[in-house]
Amino acid sequence: MPMKIIAIANQKGGVGKTTTSVNLGACLAERGVRVVLLDLDPQANSTSALGFTPGEHPSIYQRLLGGGDVSNLVMRTKYENLFLIPCDMDLAGCEIEMAREDDHLVRLKRLLTPFKANFPADYMLIDCPPSLGVLMTSALAAADELIVPLQCEYFGLEGLSKIVGVHQQIRDSGANSEVVLEGIVMTMADSRTNLSSMVINDVRQYFPQVTYQTVIPRNIRLGEAPSYGQTIIDYAPTCSGAIAYRALAEEFLQRHAEAPEDSISRRDHSVSQPL
Ligand SMILES: Nc1ncnc2c1ncn2[C@@H]1O[C@H](COP(=O)(O)OP(=O)(O)O)[C@@H](O)[C@H]1O
Numbered sequence: 001m002p003m004k005i006i007a008i009a010n011q012k013g014g015v016g017k018t019t020t021s022v023n024l025g026a027c028l029a030e031r032g033v034r035v036v037l038l039d040l041d042p043q044a045n046s047t048s049a050l051g052f053t054p055g056e057h058p059s060i061y062q063r064l065l066g067g068g069d070v071s072n073l074v075m076r077t078k079y080e081n082l083f084l085i086p087c088d089m090d091l092a093g094c095e096i097e098m099a100r101e102d103d104h105l106v107r108l109k110r111l112l113t114p115f116k117a118n119f120p121a122d123y124m125l126i127d128c129p130p131s132l133g134v135l136m137t138s139a140l141a142a143a144d145e146l147i148v149p150l151q152c153e154y155f156g157l158e159g160l161s162k163i164v165g166v167h168q169q170i171r172d173s174g175a176n177s178e179v180v181l182e183g184i185v186m187t188m189a190d191s192r193t194n195l196s197s198m199v200i201n202d203v204r205q206y207f208p209q210v211t212y213q214t215v216i217p218r219n220i221r222l223g224e225a226p227s228y229g230q231t232i233i234d235y236a237p238t239c240s241g242a243i244a245y246r247a248l249a250e251e252f253l254q255r256h257a258e259a260p261e262d263s264i265s266r267r268d269h270s271v272s273q274p275l
């Protein structure tokens with residue numbers, strides 16, 4: 001089976017996109033699934049979380065502007081089965097340069113099409129930047145599936161309707177009519193407050209099938225791990241954050257095991273009503 005491309009996106013910053021990309025990636029890799037993490041955020045947080053120095057290696061931006069082969073950007077990480085296409089902060093201006101080109105929406109898709117067919121991996125996770133700009137929309141145009149991390153707080157819900165709208169626009173525009181909303185992952189849940197469970201219940205009501213059962217708790221270790229260039233499974237393997245991301249990987253694999261095409265398109269259309 002060719003690699004499946006999954007955009008981890010939400011236009012809001014600080015909702016757990018990077019934490020989910022890195023730790024879901026590591027927990028999948030731990031189970032023998034081959035994962036390429038593509039860092040598409042100029043802040044390069046995924047790159048540094050995996051222990052790389054942003055700017056030290058050629059990044060995806062150079063290909064977005066100049067074209068070429070993506071496979072020679074792939075770095076091995078210290079985790080077997082987890083690979084990184086790094087990003088570098090100097091190229092934040094790339095988004096502006098790209099926007100001037102008529103084909104900006106499909107550039108990433110064009111780069112990733114041969115890579116997807118040829119590189120021996122099961123999944124690519126794209127850690128998207130926190131904006132509705134060219135990079136994020138081009139990730140949606142290149143992706144098979146979208147996973148939205150959503151913070152368990154009231155304003156998280158507002159953000160959700162926006163990203164769901166952008167997803168629909170990408171489908172309608174013809175840039176990528178196939179991309180499905182595969183999942184919503186509730187993050188930073190605080191078991192001491194009612195608000196988290198109220199928000200989770202609301203999201204489950206609107207997106208009953210799409211919302212992951214696994215909820216990521218607020219856990220300080222998840223915030224600390226990146227500064228040591230580690231994922232949660234080696235920084236604090238028994239903490240609640242590690243347990244949650246392992247459970248998320250398990251649920252992800254279960255969802256992708258059963259007749260993938262069918263089950264996902266069914267899930268995608270099971271949105272009960274617009275937000
Ligand atoms: N479940 C969590 N519990 C505690 N802190 C978290 C959790 N998830 C993320 N963080 C921290 O919150 C901040 C924002 O998370 P991050 O994954 O970088 O969000 P994004 O990529 O969406 O901007 C980071 O400092 C991160 O370490």
Ligand SMILES: [Mg+2]
Pocket residue numbers: 017018019041045127128
């Ligand atoms: Mg991030």
